[in-house]
Amino acid sequence: MCKILVIDTSILCVWLEIPGKTTCGTSNDHWDKVRVDDVIAQEEQQGAMFILPLASLIETGNHIAHANTKE
Numbered sequence: 001m002c003k004i005l006v007i008d009t010s011i012l013c014v015w016l017e018i019p020g021k022t023t024c025g026t027s028n029d030h031w032d033k034v035r036v037d038d039v040i041a042q043e044e045q046q047g048a049m050f051i052l053p054l055a056s057l058i059e060t061g062n063h064i065a066h067a068n069t070k071e
Contacts, residue, residue: 002047002048002049003043003046003047003048003049004048004049004050004051005043005048005049005050005051006050006051006052006053007050007051007052007053007056008053008056009055009056009059009060009063010024010025010031011024011031011036012052012056012057012060013060013063014031014032014033014036015033015036015037015040016060016064017033018060018063018064018067019067019068020063020067020068021063021067
């Protein structure tokens with residue numbers, strides 16, 4: 001049986017480096033792009049399956065639309 005990981009909106013925003021959403025978590029459990037990349041790569045090598053809920057995609061799209069950037 002393979003491990004299943006659900007990618008939530010906060011992690012997806014960090015992974016995609018959405019302006020204003022580049023970190024998440026508490027001070028005791030801080031997530032940034034480097035940590036997200038490392039965990040995803042490690043889990044992928046171990047054969048994990050990733051689930052990306054439709055709600056996470058929609059919410060991330062909303063964050064992108066409201067990002068305060070010129071990109």
